[in-house]
Amino acid sequence: MSSSNNQALKTLRNRFLTGLAFVLPIGAALGLLIWVFNIIDGLLKPVIEFFFNWYFPGLGLLVTLVLIYLVGLILSNYFGKQILGWVDKILVKVPIFNQVYNSAKQVIETLGVSNKVSFKEAVMVEFPRTGMHSLAFITNETTNSAGEKLYLVYVPGSPNPTSGFLELLRENQIERVNVSVEDAMKTLISCGLVFPDNVQAIDVGKGDLHPNKL
Template identity: 30%
Template sequence: MTSVLLWLRRRFIAGFFVMVPLVVSVAALVWIFQFLDGLVAPLYERWTGQQIPGLGLITTVAFVLLVGVVGMNVFGRQLLQRLDKYLLRLPVFRTVYAPVKQLLAAFNPDNEYGFKRMALVEDPRRGFILGFLTREFMVDRGRGLEQLVAVYVPTNHLYLGDVFIYPRERVSFPQLSVEEGIRIFLTGGMALPERLTSSSAISEPRAFRDTRRTKK
């Protein structure tokens, strides 16, 4: 009986953490749809003289695609950056907007300043540590350039955690996407595959490559 309850408990928790991001995403899309539909539905009805089901959904999809297209070209990126500056000047708005944007940007693998990939660190004191690679950089302490990496390790929440700095040679990179890593942390490790391949191969920073060429 205890094993059955334990099995049910684990499956329920796993299902709960899988459903939470799905529900939040759907709720956000529904809110955007209702907001845009409330704006454009009266206009469509005035132009056509009748209510046409589905136009609100089409408008929402078109609006999201348009924002994506604008945000991916140079002019649109500059326009959005300027809009960000104006929004961040609003005292009340920036307290909510800035943290949410930074959090979403961090978990976006296409973002230049977001998490790059998953990292697996062998720490002699703590064992193996799984986290998100955030940055590669060089340090010169008088003994030549040292290649280091910054790894973000979440604690009880994805947006709360610690940043650890490790030598590059102690870090390997498992074949896991950032999305899979998020799922692993949300499920308390239950989403880890039974077999995991980890490689130490990663592109070296340009400064480190240039230094090696100079020495040769």
């Protein structure tokens, strides 16, 4: 086979791979959206068909969104909150189901959907060993017996940020980064697939990150 034919095949392959690299993520994203749409849309399809004897694609999704909004509206007042607390106490006692329920609730609260206090700041810390760094969140501050400020830092897991480790660190054991809490959470949940551009570590000028005894 001549060199010109080899070059033509190489060009053809490169163009195909370039097109595949562009089309494949779009197709995967569309497939995921269609899959989620079909699941949500089908939740109330049997009920709607039973009562009204007619149905069109998307109606189940629309009704589901309206019902979620109405539930949120009801739970936004005092009596609704009392009902929510009562139902929550029951669900956390149901065997097996309570594990899934608690995990889902923790993820939603971590993402900031609830009104609870969120993480104060996203930082980098040396974890799980010296020389390796992990995204973490400052959750609170305290002082030791000498009056030195210490930080409670939560090092979450990925892609499930509800499981992790809590550390008590000095300022020089923390590396400040210009990443918002929201962007850091997206990075963790996506296993790094979603990562903000132009991320730079901020030099605090207080030494390296090697662990020190408290």
